Amino acid sequence: MSNARDIFLSILEDNRNGVAKGIYSVCSANSDVLEACFKQAKSDGSVLLVESTSNQVNQFGGYTGMKPADFVGYVKSIAGKVGFPEEMILLGGDHLGPNVWQNLPAREAMKKAESLIEEYVKEGYLKIHLDTSMFCADDRGDRTKPLEDEVVAMRTAMLCRVAEDAWVKYRKGYPKPIYIIGTEVPVPGGAHEFENKVVPTKPEDVVKTIAVIKGYFEKAGLSDAWKRVTGIVVQPGVEFGDDRVFYFQRENAKGLSDEIMKSDHLVFEAHSTDYQTESDLKALVEGHFCILKVGPWLTFAYREALFALEAMEIELMGEGHGGLSRLRETLENAMMNKPVYWEKYYSGNKRQQSFKRKYSFSDRSRYYWPMAELVLSRHRLFENLRKDCIPSSLLSQYMPIQFYQVSEGLIAADPQELVHSYIQIVTGIYSRACGLSQKITAEKLK
Secondary structure: OOOHHHHHHHHHHHHHOOOOOOEEEEOOOOHHHHHHHHHHHHHHOOOEEEEEEOOOEOOOOOOOOEOHHHHHHHHHHHHHHOOOOHHHEEEEEEEEOOHHHOOOOHHHHHHHHHHHHHHHHHOOOOEEEEOOOOOOOOOOOOOOOOOOHHHHHHHHHHHHHHHHHHHHHHHEOEOOOEEEEEOOOOOOOOOOOOOOOOOOOOHHHHHHHHHHHHHHHHHOOOHHHHOOEEEEEEOOOOEEOOOOEEOOOHHHHHHHHHHHOOOOOOEEEEOOOOOOOHHHHHHHHHOOEEEEEEOHHHHHHHHHHHHHHHHHHHHHHOOOOOOOOOHHHHHHHHHHHOHHHOOOOOOOOHHHHHHHHHHOOOOHHHHOOOOHHHHHHHHHHHHHHHHHOOOHHHHHHHOHHHHHHHHOOOOOOOHHHHHHHHHHHHHHHHHHHOOOOOOOOHHHHO
16 A cells, blocks of 8 residues: 555544544644654654645635645645655645635635635645535525535535546546545634533434435436545534633544444544544544544644743843844734734733733634744744754753653754654644554654
8 A cells, every 4th residue: 555545545444443543634834834744744654634725725825825736836845855755645625615705606606616626636635625514695594504405415516526527637547536525513713712512513414414415426426426425524522712622522422423334434524623632532533533633733832832942042142132033022013913814713802812812722823924024033043042052951941842852862952853843742642642653763763
């Protein structure tokens, strides 16, 4: 078995056969996050599933400025830096549908969604999440409730047809796409503060979703494509808000776990699994929530690592030194000057919002790190620490796990390696929970 797609399918099959194996899906365009994830996968000898969302990467550039072809090249270039084989990368598209164009009439929004799907398939994305669950501008119905199943199913089949045709046009001779259907409720992005619990999807709703979408696939002559529908997105009862996490309750999702085993070949895909405990992630995998999405936790760890490095920089150089990176200050200024990425998400007074800009689990700061002023600030931070060399005692104070890794010769006390190692605390949790992790030794990391 020599390619990521086949390995992915074998993991799903093993999971359905009772083996506690799963796969985590990296949903981030942060270069340090991706490099750390490739290092983790390389040490594990595992496939790495990397996904981009429809608002992040699309035919118009998305908020990253990258089209699908750009993102593919970007991911492969980072993999090349760590010597990770391209054939072990599985690229996925998340929430592909009219999501970005909900403000348009359905006909226009779906046309743009079709172009989006075609571009993703053309550029070699193999895992395609078809999500048409959102209302478009002229859709009728109660918008406090999900869009009608029949409408969702019809549009899902329409987009699948586009994907299948794009494969014939651009990728014939390569493996066919595999599909994910469904969506989680509530809409992704973190729970609201007033919520006290997150209710799992009802098993009967899963049965209905599968039946209706399968019916539309068969009507559209997509029976072969249906065999490649490998998973369905549901809400297993996990979420996170600014400062709280809704942890997985296995007993509340038992009905879902039992129900999915009645289908021929499906597993669950679980979104918003960030900040779950390792034991809870393992329980999700055992309950056939086989595909675990992780995104904000990775950039949250990245931010934590940079803040720790800046604390060490200040200790070494002195708080009033003119050559400091001023990283936290630069980040705050960037977020205040361009509040579009956080102001709708962070409620409260000025003091509370200031706290959330730095420490919220939803980590809206992740949108700002590519800005030129923050790239420069981070570069100065790294150069300052490389010049002065981080004392072991200071490293122990602010990055104790990395202190032990440096002491054991697993990593160097270089800022870049320390950041990657810090992110790998999170990837290690997911890797172990999915049954992918192997023991990391100094020799393996060379």
